[in-house]
Amino acid sequence: MLISLIYSFLYLAPKALLIGAAILPAAVLLVYVYRHDRIEKEPGRLLLSLVLWGVVATFLAVATETVGSIALAYFLPGGENNPAYPIWMFFVVVALSEEGFKYLLLRWRTWNSPAFNCRFDAVVYAVFVSLGFALWENIGYVLAYGLGAALMRAITAVPGHACFGVFMGAYYGLAKRSANQGEAGLSRFWRFLALLVPTVIHGLYDYIAVNEAESVSTTFIVFVLIVFVLAFVLVKQLSKRDEYIG
Numbered sequence: 001m002l003i004s005l006i007y008s009f010l011y012l013a014p015k016a017l018l019i020g021a022a023i024l025p026a027a028v029l030l031v032y033v034y035r036h037d038r039i040e041k042e043p044g045r046l047l048l049s050l051v052l053w054g055v056v057a058t059f060l061a062v063a064t065e066t067v068g069s070i071a072l073a074y075f076l077p078g079g080e081n082n083p084a085y086p087i088w089m090f091f092v093v094v095a096l097s098e099e100g101f102k103y104l105l106l107r108w109r110t111w112n113s114p115a116f117n118c119r120f121d122a123v124v125y126a127v128f129v130s131l132g133f134a135l136w137e138n139i140g141y142v143l144a145y146g147l148g149a150a151l152m153r154a155i156t157a158v159p160g161h162a163c164f165g166v167f168m169g170a171y172y173g174l175a176k177r178s179a180n181q182g183e184a185g186l187s188r189f190w191r192f193l194a195l196l197v198p199t200v201i202h203g204l205y206d207y208i209a210v211n212e213a214e215s216v217s218t219t220f221i222v223f224v225l226i227v228f229v230l231a232f233v234l235v236k237q238l239s240k241r242d243e244y245i246g
Contacts, residue, residue: 022142025154026135029162033127036239039118046115047128053109054132057101061133064101068093090210091203099164099199102129106172107191120242122173123166123235126194130165134158156224160205163231164198170234171197177245201227 034047072088073079110116110125138153175190205227208220 018142018147019139021147021154022138023135025158026131026138026162029159030128030131033124033162033166033235036235037118037120037124037242038239039120039242039244042121042124043115046110046113047124050106050109050125050128051132051135053105054102054129054134055136057098057105057129057133058136060101061098064097065093068097086207086210090206091199094206095199095203098133099168099195099202102126102133102165102198103168103172103195105129106168111176116176117244118242119173119177119245120238122176123169123238126169126172127162127165130161130168131158134161137161156209159228160202160224163227164202166231166234167201168194168198170194170238173238173245180245 030051034041069089072085072093076082076085076088079085106126106129110122115121116125134157138158141153141157171190171194175187175194178184178187178190204223208223211217211220
């Protein structure tokens with residue numbers, strides 16, 4: 001019995017360490033954004049559900065990306081050798097699928113919620129969905145590739161998803177404010193940008209990241225730093241200027 005327990009511990013401990021390493025960066029960013037919600041903290045049950053819906057978004061995106069990849073190989077002349085292939089793959093099949101499902105689940109869960117009564121709430125909601133997505137995706141990568149992947153993704157992919165959520169939330173909050181003011185057309189415009197802007201940024205992120213040329217690696221670092229700084233400043237400013245919109 002004791003030997004069995006020791007064996008189980010030795011087998012499970014490394015897995016637990018890897019899972020902890022995968023979860024930690026997302027947890028840190030969740031706390032960071034939550035603490036910037038100055039006016040009125042969001043219900044814990046709502047926030048937990050958003051993280052779980054972010055997990056659901058990963059499964060939906062995987063299905064869509066699988067179908068999209070097959071469709072590109074079948075319908076795009078030359079397949080991966082076609083110069084347009086990376087554009088379709090990274091901006092439409094991957095970025096639009098992932099950001100699209102995040103947005104759809106975000107809107108379904110929060111748009112009519114009575115808790116959604118401040119502009120910064122939208123940033124909190126979008127980041128929680130995005131980090132739910134990143135958290136689950138990260139666990140898969142780390143279990144497959146080890147602690148090296150955990151470190152690399154902790155400073156790139158996970159904060160990247162958080163940043164996509166910040167940009168989505170910034171426009172989503174404007175959309176909610178416009179809707180509350182009876183400006184339906186303007187609200188639709190902001191909702192469109194809430195999907196378009198993170199999709200474009202996400203697509204650029206993937207497009208640059210997969211290019212292995214040394215010069216492009218430098219471009220990727222610069223691009224990531226710009227996105228991170230802009231998202232950081234946006235969180236600070238939106239938190240500082242938060243207002244009731246409900």
